[in-house]
Amino acid sequence: MSLVSGAFIGIMIITAILYYLSPKKFKPYVLLIISILVYSSLGVKSLVYIVISTITTYVAGLLFEKNKHKKLILVVTLVINLGILVVIKSELVKNIIVPLGVSYYTFQVVSYLIDVYRNKYKPERNIAKYFLYTMYFPYLFIGPINRYDDISKTLFETDKKFNPQSAYNGILRIGWGFFKKLIISNRINVLISVITQNPSEYNGAFALFAMLLYSIQLYADFSGGIDIVLGFSKVLQINLKENFDNPYVSQNIQEFWRRWHISLSSWFRDYVYIPLGGNRCSKLRNYFNTLVVFLLSGLWHGVNYILWGLFHGIFLIIGKFIKVKNKYVNITVTFFVVSFLWSFFIWPTAIQSLQMIGSVFTTFNYQELFSNILNLGLNLANYIVLIIAVILLITYDLKREKINSKIKNLSTERKLIIFAVLVWIVLIFGMYGIGFNASDFIYNKF
């Protein structure tokens, strides 16, 4: 099931209705039951993994309180949970079921476990509530990786009345997520698919074109999915933290990781980087810590992405030595570095990705690219739609606060018109349905 499928839209509507119709104290339980049903519908066997992760960390949290062997309990529980993740991710066992959201919920339970171990907050005693923390279904599709202390208040809160303003904002954000996924990401996906199908012909300028486009695609795709999750949560008045903050205006790789996939990078900062010593140590040790974090970040995505993580670590360290005053130069260089490194996501193997990066500097077939640009799966009309959509995306991202506050102060009628226009645009210019080879969200697989 995709976040942009009719089935998921139906589930969101039914969930919101049942959630607000249910008596106050039952609200979290209604959400839990729906989450279990949704998760089970995607494969009952997957339930085993998430139940093991939930119960082991729940029990460990309680055992921390009155036990002398806290460290042992921590280590054993971490080994169980991270062990499952590593086995699944490393593909050590063939034909193993990959449970939906395994990377997301494992990191959630680990953060809970370590926080309780560190006495940051008390363990959750209500197992149903704890299950809701791990199984709240929207985030399992694409993230973000939530923290217990961030999410628990609004997730477990019972005294909620339907809030039209919050619901409107949420629905509008869901619509914006659809816009990004169906109009931008799916359109670029057509081009990327054609280019990657024939690497011997489409290299050099084509490879560069694919890398730059993929940067936009991945952002539109991933942040679009997050928009749907956060938008739906907003309808339910559950506050999840933002996962993106204009990543492509970053002036260096370090800043990029403060703005991109924030929930993952902050997780690594809090549970790996700082415990390793962070930057309160020698420079050499700090560089080592940085590389470890990025290696693990690569591994979180899968074995094939280790090199990608490592390069990010290296470029982050290089960035510390190079200081350029012009921010536009910094932004452009950072964007190009990030785009080149997305190659590891575009082409199937690391070797091929490196070859494609190399071809950009050795094969100057720009003339060929321009003369073939309309033979890559999109016609002129679709290129125009794509360009306009990307301009809209950039404009909104850069002026988000201003635009949101303007919309907030509009009359109900105008809000209605804005929503209708958004739906109209998505319905017509979205790439979906028969005749189109739909791709699922890229980060759905992680």
Place this chain on the structure above:
Amino acid sequence: MKKFLKILVILILIAIVFYLTNKLLMPKYMDSLVEGSMISQYYDEEKNHEVIFIGDCEVYANFSPMVIYEETGITSYVRGSSQQLLWQSYYILEETLKYEKPKVVVFNVNAMRYDKPVSEAYNRLTLDKMKWSKQKYEMIKASMTDEENMASYIFPILRYHSRFDQLTKEDFEYLFKEKKNTYNGFLINKNVKPVESLPTKRRLSNYQFSDITYSYLDKMTALCKENGIELVLIKAPSVYPFWYDEYDAQIEDYANRNGLKFINFLDNVEEIGIDYTQDTYDSGLHLNLYGATKLSKYFAKILQEDFDLTDYRNDEAVNSVYQERLKEYHEETGL
């Protein structure tokens, strides 16, 4: 109250915009892919047909109700559509019976060989312009391929949104109007493309018609019996796709068991006078206007002699309509 009214007006305006967009993006089936408008053209007809043809392209290309009327005064209509599957034929018959009670239903059995939906494109040609009814809903359910969903039939914009860059003059010209493309469901094709080689009998692993097609044929038979309609099974004289003796035997057997008439026109090609070097427009898949005229004259005689049907040439009201249409038909066909 004023605010409520404002919101209501906006909602109505939004609904109108969505409705118009939907209408604009849907194929019009007027100048191109005209086969898609065949099913809907029936709705505007005077419903006084004594004979209804149902089936795939082998009926709408091969039988001309105009010729049948001119020869015998018998009123008929072809409710055919491209690759019409058996369940589609059944529901089209059911729908037709809501409008009128013909004395004879002629069903072309070629579709018996297909036991599952063939393609989404063919489904669309039959279903897109059909009026909404219980029959249409059931037909969609029975016809959908794995990649289709009901929502895209209810809201065609979900299917046709990508036509935004393919809109032509036709889409605007026929946004609110339609033109007739057929004469009582008969689609004229004057082209000539002779049969170059006769089909060779390729062996099949299984010749048995499936349970699903038989079940719909049973339903069709029962429906006709309930309504006192004579069901006639025919096989049009199309050379392709090859009609096997094993198929023929099964239909023969079915007709005998159910007391139905079965005519395989492939057995009467010489008697009809069909010349496959002149009378087909696509090397034998369909007859052209000239072949269809010969076949229609031949079948008109059978209808006149074997069934108790009315000669409407003596009915002033009906005849005047048909004469006018015949005039147009002769002008267009040049026959």
